[in-house]
Amino acid sequence: MRPRLDLPAWLFGSIAVGALFGLPFVISKANRIVPGVPVGLVDALGPGSVLRWWVLAVIGVTAVLTQRRWLRLVATGLLCVWFALALGHAAQLLTPPGNAVVRIAPGAGFWCAMASVALLGVDAAARLQLRALARLALLGLVMLVLWAALASGYFDHVSVVREYAVNADRFAHEFSRHLSLALGSVLAAVAVGLPMGLACQGRPWLRQAVLSTLSLVQTIPSIALYGMLMAPLAALAVTVPTLAQWGIGGIGYAPAVVALFLYALLPVVANTVLGLASVDPAVVDAARGMGLTDGKILTRIRWPLALPTIVTGVRVVLVQNMGLAAIAALIGGGGLGTFIFQGIGQTAIDLVLLGALPTVALALAAGVVLDALVEWLDRRRPA
C-alpha cells in the first residue's frame, strides 16, 4: 500500500502557499535601479473575478493530493502557467499607462512559489520515467509555450522582458556567442579527448599521466586559469600577428574558449578511458578469436559498447560549460555573462536576470537533450 501522506508534496505545497501569500509577489520600482516597493499577490492582481482563486485552489490541491504522477506533472505545469499569467497581469496593472520607466519585477513570492512547484513537477516527471523521446517532447513543449508567451506581448511590462526589449540586439549577439563558447569548447574537447582516451587504452602509464595532469587543470579556479592563459596567448599574438588578426590574444574569445576546453577535457578523456576499459575482456577475446581484426574490434565492439559512457561524459561537460561560459565575460569573451556582470556593476538586477535565466535554461536544456541521447544509445543494453 502506498503511504497516504506524500511528504515532499505537502512540504513544497506549503512553501508555495506561504511564499505566494506571505512574501511580496512583485516589486514595483520607479526605475530599473532604485529599490522598489513590495506588493503582495492579492494587491498585485487587483479586483476581479473570484474564479481565478478557485482555479488556483483546484490545481494546487490536485498537484499536492494526487497519487497519479502524470496528473501531478500536468497540474504543476498549469500552476507555473498561472503564476506566469499572474505576473504578467500584475505588471500590466501596476504600470501606469505610457510609462516606460517603471519596472515591475517578480518578487520573492513569485520565485519561491515557482521554484517549489517546478521541483514538484520535475520530481513527478522523473518518477514517471518518461522515455527519451517523451522528455524531448516535454522540453519542446515548454520552450514553445515560453516562446509563445514572450511573443504574445502579455509579459512586455515585466521588468526582465523590458530589459530584453532595451537590449534585444545585444542579447541575440551574446546569446549566440554564449552558445559558441560552450559548444565550441565541448566540440574541441571531444575532438581532442577521444583520441587521447583511445591512446590511453592499454597504456596504464600514459593514462595515469594524462588523467592526473587533467585533474590538476580541473582544480584551478576559472579566473586563475584565465589569468594563466593570458600571458602565453598575449605573447603568441605579439609574435604571430596573423593570430592577433584572428582575434587571438590575452583577453577575449580565444582564452575563454581555451579555458572552457581545458575544463571539458578531463571528463571526456576519463569517460572514454572508462568506457573502453569497461568492455568485458571475454567479449574482446571472443571477437579476436573469431577473426575480427583490431580495427574491427575497435569500431564494432569497443566503440559501440563505450559510446553511452562517453556521451555521459560529454553531457556532464556540456551542462558544465553552458554555465561556466558565463565567466568568459570577465575577460571580454562575451556571452550571457556580459549581462550578469554588467548588471552586478550597475546594481540592475533585471540585467543580471537577463543573463542568468537563459544561462540556466540552456544548461537544463542541454542536460535533457544529452540524457535522451544517452538513453537512445543505451537502448540495446537492457538493464
Place this chain on the structure above:
Amino acid sequence: MIEIESLSKRYGELTVVDAVDLIIPKGSITAIVGTSGSGKSTLLRMINRLIEPSSGQVRIDGRLTTSEPAPALRRRIGYVIQGNGLFPHRTVAENIATVPQLLGWEPARIAARTEQLLTLFGLDPAIHARRLPAELSGGQQQRVGVARALAAGPSVLLMDEPFGALDPIIRAKAQEDLRTIQRQLGTTVVIVTHDMEEAFLLADRIAVLDNGKLLQHDVPARLLTHPAHPQVMALTGTTDRALRLLSLESTAAIVTAGEVSGPDLPASMSLREALSALIWAGATAGNVLDAHGQRSGHVTMQAILTRGSAAR
C-alpha cells in the same frame, strides 16, 4: 587433422608450454586436461594464434597456420570460451552472423544459416533470433556461443572450458548436445577442461598437461589402465577409477548370447550404469536391449566386474 610439433611458449624465463607434440585426428574430440596454470589455455590459443608460439609449429589439414594472416586463419576455426563472450549489443542472429559476414556471405545465405543453427541448438528462430544475449538464460547464451562458433562451418572447433559457468543439469545437457552435433557435423573438437568427468564423458582422446609438458595423450581407458606418469594417476583419481573405466564402455561391448531373468539394459547403457541397475534390482545378470528394443543377449555382473578390474 591438427598436427602440433614441438610447440613452446615462453614468457621470459618462464616456460608455459614446453615442446608439446600432439596429433589430433580429424573428426575426433580431444580434451586437454591438467591442473590450473598447467598451460592448457596457452596451448589451445596457440592453435588459432591468439598467442604466437615462441617456437614450434601447427598444421591444420596439412597447412601451416602461419601461412596466412591470423584473422583469416581464425575465421576458419571455431572458438568458444567460458562465459560465452557474446556481443552484448548485438542480437542473437547478429552474433551468429559474425563470421559469415566477415567472410562476405550473401545476406540470404547468412539468414538461412542462422535459422538452421538456431533450430539445431533447440532455439526457435522466430522467438530468439532478435533477442539480445542478456535476454537469454545462461544455457541458451552458451548454446548461441557454440552456434556462433560453428556458423561458417569450420572444420576445427576450439573450446576453452566452455561449460564451466553452467549449473550441473544444464552442463550435462550441453555436453550431450555437443557430442551429438559434433558427430553430425564431423567437426574436429579440441576442448580444454579441468573437469575430468567432462573429459571422460566427451573425449575420444585425452591430452594431459602438467607444467607445460604433455605427460600423456591417449584414449581415456588407457589413462586409467596405463597411466604414463604418477601425475596422470593423481589427476584421474584412484578411488573411483574402476567405475570410471566402466563408464567408458557400453553393455554392447560384453553382451553374450542367451536370455536370463533380470532387468532389461539398453545396449547404449554404460557398464557403470548397468552395474548400478543390477545392484539396485538385486540381480546378478540382465538382458541387453538393442536399438529396436529387442533382447539381443545378456550381461552378467561378474563379466562387468572383470571389465572394471586391472587384472582383465
